[in-house]
Amino acid sequence: MNRTPSTQALTVDALVHYGPLANTRALIDDHFDQLVPHVSLVSELDQIRSCAPHTAVVLHQSLTHGVWAVESAMRLAWERAAACVVTPALPGIGESTAHLAQRLRTPVFVVDGDSAQCALDLAAAITNPDALRAKLLARCAVLFSERSGARAILGVINTEVPGVSAALVSGDGQVLAGRSTVARSGAGSRQVRVEVPGPDGQPWASLVAEVAGAGPLLDTVRTILRLACVPLAAAVTQQRLELVHNSARAGAALDVLLTDGSRRVAYSRDAPDDVASELGWQVDGRHIGVFLRVATSEAGPDVETLTPGVVSAWQREFGDRPLVPRSGGWASWWPAESRAAGDVSGELGLGLVRMRSPVGLVAGIGEPAEQLAGLRESLAQAELASAAAQGSTAGHVELFAELGERLVLACLPVAELARSAEVALADLLAASDHRTLVTTLAAVLDHGGSTGQAAAQLGVHRNTVLGRLERIRAHGIDVDRPDRRLALHLAAYALATRAP
Structure with a gap:
């Protein structure tokens, strides 16, 4: 006898959600993942001994003389590896019977009506499982149409589809909504994956459903995921539109705040406090300006294109702290009643590393300042500091207070300088090994020609630096000519800053 049920069979869970068992009372809520290929209506205990494994055993009224008979039937059903037991309602069926069901790991259902009719209904559902699955698909389609957010749509799948855990997973494996355990596939599980298109029609994430053990048919789950893709894509598009709209509105509002009183009328008739209050911004008191930039200075997507992804990642990491797009990056400000710029730097740097931003980001931090006038200055300082951070690894943070003379370098057009350096230093x-040579050249010039100090900075022996300088000279570069040293220093700085 083949004891393995067909994967076409329905599970106990499916029969509870959408089948005849929906109208019964379950004594326990566990072990619903069993497939049910057979149903048997028994009027004598000995008939249970001949039941095939995975059978739904339905007790006839004539058998249930008392709770003892029901519990005896449960033990016999357990011996035959039954999928579940259905019994008529009897006085006395309660906690003790439920404890026995839990020990036997056998679901028991109590039906108030005619158990024979329940058996007929079960047989009809088991014989035609496609009808029950069609009911499940229709139910999910209706619920999807009533939901507007990714979490709500995933909630439908995880709540309504028996035996399935689902999540919306980004391309880098981050769970955006749904159950995080889906990203860690367990032994014996099966996964169904469907790509979700973004506003541009290209896949931006995947709907992943994990079907544990003997779950529903994978084709049914796949169809449900495809049904969910349409409202998910609509929700993503709507979220993106809202982010774009809110970011543009925030940018215009920040223009108002950062414009001094004599020129503010050209932007808005609203008072700064009214503008800030409308957006929920706190601009009174002591604040520290923060400015983000893309880590690389290479040409790439502009701020407007990147803003929805950057703002969304920022909100997940830093909550409701403002982030407003500007011409060269994104501005923010943090309360600083009892914090120094260094305290913000540590928290911000760790957050930028953790952020799931579409691009790597660096940041600059201004000095703490009071009221709106001080915030303007602090944000300007942060913007300059972020320019000095550009070219470093993602998550790097520069403090304006520590820039010193490097503030001049932060204002240089690094990309243009690098293009000129590529021509001047083509040989x-x-x-x-040009990257090593450029880095060495920059270090030597940083230290006024001291090879010893350059070696200490690079973590190599002084003789290594001397050897590299000889190779640099072999390419026609004279590092000792005073009239060329400034231009050479700027060229090395630009190339080293732009290098990945």
């Missing part, structure tokens, strides 16, 4: 850049 050097053709070398296979």
